[in-house]
Amino acid sequence: MMYRAYQAYSDMMEPVRAMARFAQQTIRSPLNGFGESLPLRTLAAGFEMLSRADLTHQRPSYNLSSITVGNREVEVTEEKRLVTPFGTLLRFRKDIDTQQPRVLVVAPLSGHYATLLRGTVATLLPEHDVHITDWHNARDVPLEAGRFGCDEYVEHVIRFLDELGPGAHVVAVCQPCVQVLAAAAVMAEQKHRATPASMTLMAGPIDCRINPTEVNLLATGHPIEWFEKNLIDVVPDCHPGAGRRVYPGFVQLTAFMAMNPDRHMRSHLDLFEHLSRGEYDKAEITKEFYDEYFAVLDLAAEFYIETVQYVFQEYRLAKGELTWRGNKVNPGAIRRTALLTVEGEKDDICSVGQTLAAHDLCTGLRPYRKRHHLQPGAGHYGVFNGRRWQNQIYPLVRNLILSNEA
Template structure:
């Protein structure tokens, strides 16, 4: 019960701060306040507006906000976000461009389950739906999943990805961003053993910790110096009474957000102070750069406790993927079973979360894959976010990934003809 009380205490603090912000904003906006020529009142109202919006975002799931796309025909087409596979812990979404012929490239974008919603990949999706059929894994907030739905750990995550791959078929091109990279690699290998005909055509791993020890960072060092007992005692709580997942053990989103902010507290503090001053001066807008960034950044989700703990223990501490010792449902997965899925890794030269060397380790694990089906790229000057959503992605990495997909599609098209001639 103390864990439920702690969870509810955090939610109470969030709710209270949201209310205080709303109250300050409302009081400062009363017409009578205009009779008092004191700039502090405008600052007070601006503080209330920023505070209310910030704490409100922490409990809200962002919208994709992708409503139209301009096709090759020069017309704007409506975009419909459809759920094609629904599961307790996550759905498979399809961004259907209405009135446009089906595109040849079919891409499964595997989003991370690391505190933020899949909408963190919004700009990635926008850049791909122009000329691709895009599918995205949409992981659910653990606080909204009843305890009766059972557990969800790294093995369950791997099995979910396998099911999504099976559903989309062998012409799928999988792109895994950050955290899911090692588990998607394992899912591909397991599928190669169990159901070879359902394997994807290509697999692109972007900034993922395949081998966390290849190039240590603050993230990997944290996993090494903290014991599992300490993590479970300090990070895990039970969902409180407010949500459908009451009683479920989770790593709370609010606790994760506190960790995110503390790593760059000075920068975030300055950003909020500057935004308050801009609003007080009438220089801010509802969709300015600050709000666009923090509306997404502050929207956090609870993570299933067993998923968080098993990720730290099995991926970072024991390095089961890096050692090719990963077990799913009692079966040891062999990465060498991947023999025909082309694999490409992408890393950022200035990535301080998954540093260069961690992701490219996947190519050495694919011992059954010919070198002609392996590729890697290190983007100069790019940080972690930039390799999948920033300028580096748009200008350099996206064309490389699509070129990699097209090249292997062409090779697949030639393969049957070569067999017939033989």
């Protein structure tokens, strides 16, 4: 019922938003000689704010059509190397002849698209052959495609690494650190040909018993049945995934915004003021952020429920109780995959110590194959986006990859 109510409201408001877009464009038209007067700018700003009061369920663009490599600008094209119903192994192919280290960036599946890691990819791209897990919106996946839970997530990581071949590197951001560590352990135990040469785990919940955050407390504050009853719904008939049980992206977005409501309100008031004053460059920065932030995707119900239960309530990986396809996951089997863990000092989603715990689990790795970095002053997003990532964290990731190239 929750999803149907959301869909009905969205459908009802679309004509209103369309009218607001038309009114805004009319006021700002060059043919209107009064469009830049203060009263009309303010009116146009109001219409634009109304037209933006919506979520999108389509993946935004990565906007990576070119990149500077060395001293020249090279073209970048997106190449789909492997496609499943639930995700695409997407390569950012560069127009260069030089062979570079192959890197798989594993994006979180937590209500937003992989384009949230646009800045992460852009930083890696000049010196690496970058691929990303471009996850699909569960509401667009037909029921015939089957289930997608934690086992299937790990299987996707293994399949994608296999597609890249021996000697590739993997970088996991946030939530998938658990699944990537599990995949590396499974591959090591199987002596898989494509076991990654290095593994970077960034701000991920390896052991949520350490320094619990508000997110962790929320997960443990209710039994798993509460999450199934209150947060899971069925995709309406108007979408390709009709009938699939999902954790809706709009619910996750609401939860995120509820953590900092004052900040989001202030940002939108600032956006209105910038538009009213004609400060369009400043307004564009805010609009770009919220265009990405308001692009949401639904999670398959089984993946969401299993993640809450296995990772945030039962700590299965940290306690040595996680299984994959019925077999126990053994991080101690990892012997050749170098490990780098990265945490942010001010991370309020995945706190200090939770990712570092991977070192205690990887008992088969010699000390020289392990490294940890705590980034001073960085919050959660600062670990993989922005200046601290570019100038202080990325060089460590690059060095790990280069030192483990065959």
